[in-house]
Amino acid sequence: MRVQRLKRLLLFGPYIVFLVVLALVIVLSVFVVLQNRRIGALEEEIGHLTMNQNSLIEKVSSVDSSVDELKSAVTAISNELSLVDISAYDRQDKGSARTAWPKKVYLTFDDGPSPNTSKILDILDEYDVRASFFVVGTENPEYRKLYKRIVDEGHTLCMHSYSHKYNEIYSSVDAFTKDLDRIEDLLYRETGTKPVYYRFPGGSSNSVSRIPMSEFIEVLDDRGITYYDWNVVAGDATNPMLPAEKIIENSLCDLNEYEEAMILFHDLSNKTSTVEALPSIIEAIQEKDIPIVPIDEDSILIQHYTNSN
Numbered sequence: 248m249r250v251q252r253l254k255r256l257l258l259f260g261p262y263i264v265f266l267v268v269l270a271l272v273i274v275l276s277v278f279v280v281l282q283n284r285r286i287g288a289l290e291e292e293i294g295h296l297t298m299n300q301n302s303l304i305e306k307v308s309s310v311d312s313s314v315d316e317l318k319s320a321v322t323a324i325s326n327e328l329s330l331v332d333i334s335a336y337d338r339q340d341k342g343s344a345r346t347a348w349p350k351k352v353y354l355t356f357d358d359g360p361s362p363n364t365s366k367i368l369d370i371l372d373e374y375d376v377r378a379s380f381f382v383v384g385t386e387n388p389e390y391r392k393l394y395k396r397i398v399d400e401g402h403t404l405c406m407h408s409y410s411h412k413y414n415e416i417y418s419s420v421d422a423f424t425k426d427l428d429r430i431e432d433l434l435y436r437e438t439g440t441k442p443v444y445y446r447f448p449g450g451s452s453n454s455v456s457r458i459p460m461s462e463f464i465e466v467l468d469d470r471g472i473t474y475y476d477w478n479v480v481a482g483d484a485t486n487p488m489l490p491a492e493k494i495i496e497n498s499l500c501d502l503n504e505y506e507e508a509m510i511l512f513h514d515l516s517n518k519t520s521t522v523e524a525l526p527s528i529i530e531a532i533q534e535k536d537i538p539i540v541p542i543d544e545d546s547i548l549i550q551h552y553t554n555s556n
């Protein structure tokens with residue numbers, strides 16, 4: 248029995264091994280074919296993606312060239328615009344197209360008296376220059392003396408309200424009138440001279456007053472008081488304080504746009520750079536032989552308010 252079984256094994260063993268190997272080969276071949284198909288499909292997908300990428304690159308480059316075209320169009324337009332003197336139109340809008348130096352310059356100081364007023368007066372005296380001071384009311388006896396000094400030294404003393412509180416002054420015509428009475432009386436009492444010029448806090452074009460500015464202007468007109476705004480700003484109203492060099496630059500750069508240039512300065516305790524800038528500004532104007540004068544009856548009206556305000 249055992250010998251017979253051994254013989255059968257020897258006879259069929261190689262066949263069995265052969266069949267097992269064959270089965271393995273078939274399974275592996277099928278696997279390889281399937282994998283190849285998947286690889287083929289993946290390759291196709293990659294091909295599609297590459298095509299998409301290429302078309303995207305193409306589109307981006309065409310957008311790039313459109314941007315370049317736009318840029319050169321903008322440059323061409325800018326070049327043409329630079330040939331047009333826009334500033335000339337700007338000046339015409341202001342009603343005073345000019346290229347020459349002004350015939351007169353007014354230095355005007357708002358919001359004083361302050362600890363700087365005496366220093367400003369000393370500098371003006373040193374350069375033999377007269378200016379205009381738009382003052383507010385003060386209870387300080389030391390400062391009150393300065394109203395008289397301003398008048399005595401030949402400057403024009405003008406009103407800038409008593410309280411300088413926008414919400415009070417512009418709350419009603421009555422409130423405005425009472426404030427006007429107060430500053431007018433104070434200046435007359437201190438100097439013996441009736442003030443005839445006024446500058447509205449915030450200017451006649453301020454956007455604070457809910458009441459039309461024409462109503463306040465009427466009050467001034469009835470009393471024969473002329474109001475003045477400005478056409479050049481020193482820029483010293485800003486906080487923090489502007490450096491003196493910047494105040495000098497601001498005060499001088501726009502002068503030649505006006506036949507009569509009126510520069511707005513501030514006479515407040517924290518505006519020390521204004522005092523510092525003043526000598527250089529005066530020197531630069533005097534070097535051009537432009538008279539620096541105080542406001543008087545010959546001054547042209549420099550007013551911001553128009554009926555459309």
Ligand SMILES: [Zn+2]
Nearest residue numbers: 357358448449
């Ligand atoms: Zn003011």
